[in-house]
Structures are given as structure tokens and as C-alpha cells.
Amino acid sequence: MDYTTIAERIINLKNEDLALRDKLIKNGQLSEGYNEEMEKLHNSNAEILNEIINTIGYPTLDKVGKEASEAAWLVIQHSIGQPGFMRKCVKLLESAVSENKANPRSLAYLTDRIAVYEGRxxxxxxxxxxxxxxxxxxxxxxxxxxxxxxxxxxxxxxxxxxxxxxxxxxxxxxxxxxxxxxxxxxxxxxxxxxxxxxx
Incomplete structure (x- = not known):
């Protein structure tokens, strides 16, 4: 398994996400509800990352390194239009954190985000x-x-x-x-x- 290429691919997803966010901030469009272009990118990134996860499991520190593992978390955190994917990932992330293979802060953020969207x-x-x-x-x-x-x-x-x-x-x-x-x-x-x- 070529984890280096996979890691680069995950980091690219994060970079595209952040570049779009910066563009929306500059145009004063970030506070105006869920931007259509951003929603499209988040859904597309979630789809790609889901395929990666189905292939290699959760992108843990030992597989893809710190930068790509944190990039994967950001993509998951932003995949708000995909509740099934986020719920699947929080379970995988819980296991990874329990094995010291992912950042517990990432789990805290994802747990909270799901709770908020579910009204808890x-x-x-x-x-x-x-x-x-x-x-x-x-x-x-x-x-x-x-x-x-x-x-x-x-x-x-x-x-x-x-x-x-x-x-x-x-x-x-x-x-x-x-x-x-x-x-x-x-x-x-x-x-x-x-x-x-x-x-």
C-alpha cells in the first residue's frame, strides 16, 4: 500500500478546502449560510476520503503521518452534509485514539460537532x-x-x-x-x- 501517495491526496483535499474558505472570507461570504460552492467541495471531499477509508481504514498517524491524519480529520469535520459518513468516522476515530494512533483533540471536536447537529x-x-x-x-x-x-x-x-x-x-x-x-x-x-x- 502506497501510504505516501494517499497522504498527499488527503493533504490536497484539506488545502482545497482552506483555499476556498480564504476566498469566501475575502469576499465577505463566509457568514451567509452554507455557501453552495463550499457545500459541493465538502461533499466531494467526503466522497474521496470515504473511498480512502474503505481501502486503508482510518488515516491514522502510523499510516499517513501527522499532517495527513489531521487533514483527514478536517475533511471529516467539514463533511456536515454527510451524517452517515461523520458518524462512521467518529467510531473509527474513537478506536484510533484508544490505540494512541490519532489525536484526542480531533475526537473532541468531531464528537461535539455531531452532538450539535443532532441537537444534543x-x-x-x-x-x-x-x-x-x-x-x-x-x-x-x-x-x-x-x-x-x-x-x-x-x-x-x-x-x-x-x-x-x-x-x-x-x-x-x-x-x-x-x-x-x-x-x-x-x-x-x-x-x-x-x-x-x-x-
Missing amino acids: PQLYGTQFDWDENGELSPRPYDDLANVNQRRKSVGLNTLEEQTDIMRGQVKSENQAPPTDLENRKQKYDEWRKAAGWIK
């Missing part, structure tokens, strides 16, 4: 969105003390520190809160239903 409280506080006050805030979580304890266990900073970082990042990217939060929430729920996250 997140465990690590990694997922953020705009609140009623126009501030970027963590999506609902169970309990701050427990969240900070879990974050510490996987090498993350406190939720309070992360909130400051995230708010600074959206300012530096000139991202603005949505003008109509209620309408955005409604579209988000319609999208979750259409994608198969909720019934």
Missing part, C-alpha cells in the same frame, strides 16, 4: 455560533466545570480562553453576525432536516 449538548465546548447579542459564543453544553475538565484531559485550553480567541478570530476575518438570527435558525433547522441530522 456538546461535551468539550468546541463548537461556536452567533448568539442573540451578536457575539460568537459556544453552542449549548452540559456544565462549564465538566467541559473545562474534559478540555484539559485532551490538552485544550479553558472554554473562557477559547471564547476570547474565537471572538478575536471573527473580528480579524471581518465576519459579522447574521442580520436576521431567527431566519438563520429556521434555515439551519431546515438544512439539518434535509441533510438527515434530525427528523
Whole structure:
């Protein structure tokens, strides 16, 4: 098995994703719902990565190296229109982390992202969105003390520190809160239903 070529292919998927994100930030289009071009790329990347996973299993550190393993996680994290694929990957990632073959932080982020889309409280506080006050805030979580304890266990900073970082990042990217939060929430729920996250 030529893991070097596979690793390069996975890294290329990530680079395409980030290049498109940068383009959307520059054009001020990142905050306007799920961009069609981005959705198409995320779905296509998920399809390619799924084929790779079906061939080699989860792209673990020992198979593809740190950069490609983290790139695979980013592609999975962004494959939000593919609930089945994300749920399949979180199970594979749990096994890889238990064998010290993947980063536990990646598992924390993916676990939270799935929880948020399914409408459950997140465990690590990694997922953020705009609140009623126009501030970027963590999506609902169970309990701050427990969240900070879990974050510490996987090498993350406190939720309070992360909130400051995230708010600074959206300012530096000139991202603005949505003008109509209620309408955005409604579209988000319609999208979750259409994608198969909720019934």
C-alpha cells in the first residue's frame, strides 16, 4: 500500500478546502449560510476520503503521518452534509485514539460537532455560533466545570480562553453576525432536516 501517495491526496483535499474558505472570507461570504460552492467541495471531499477509508481504514498517524491524519480529520469535520459518513468516522476515530494512533483533540471536536447537529449538548465546548447579542459564543453544553475538565484531559485550553480567541478570530476575518438570527435558525433547522441530522 502506497501510504505516501494517499497522504498527499488527503493533504490536497484539506488545502482545497482552506483555499476556498480564504476566498469566501475575502469576499465577505463566509457568514451567509452554507455557501453552495463550499457545500459541493465538502461533499466531494467526503466522497474521496470515504473511498480512502474503505481501502486503508482510518488515516491514522502510523499510516499517513501527522499532517495527513489531521487533514483527514478536517475533511471529516467539514463533511456536515454527510451524517452517515461523520458518524462512521467518529467510531473509527474513537478506536484510533484508544490505540494512541490519532489525536484526542480531533475526537473532541468531531464528537461535539455531531452532538450539535443532532441537537444534543456538546461535551468539550468546541463548537461556536452567533448568539442573540451578536457575539460568537459556544453552542449549548452540559456544565462549564465538566467541559473545562474534559478540555484539559485532551490538552485544550479553558472554554473562557477559547471564547476570547474565537471572538478575536471573527473580528480579524471581518465576519459579522447574521442580520436576521431567527431566519438563520429556521434555515439551519431546515438544512439539518434535509441533510438527515434530525427528523
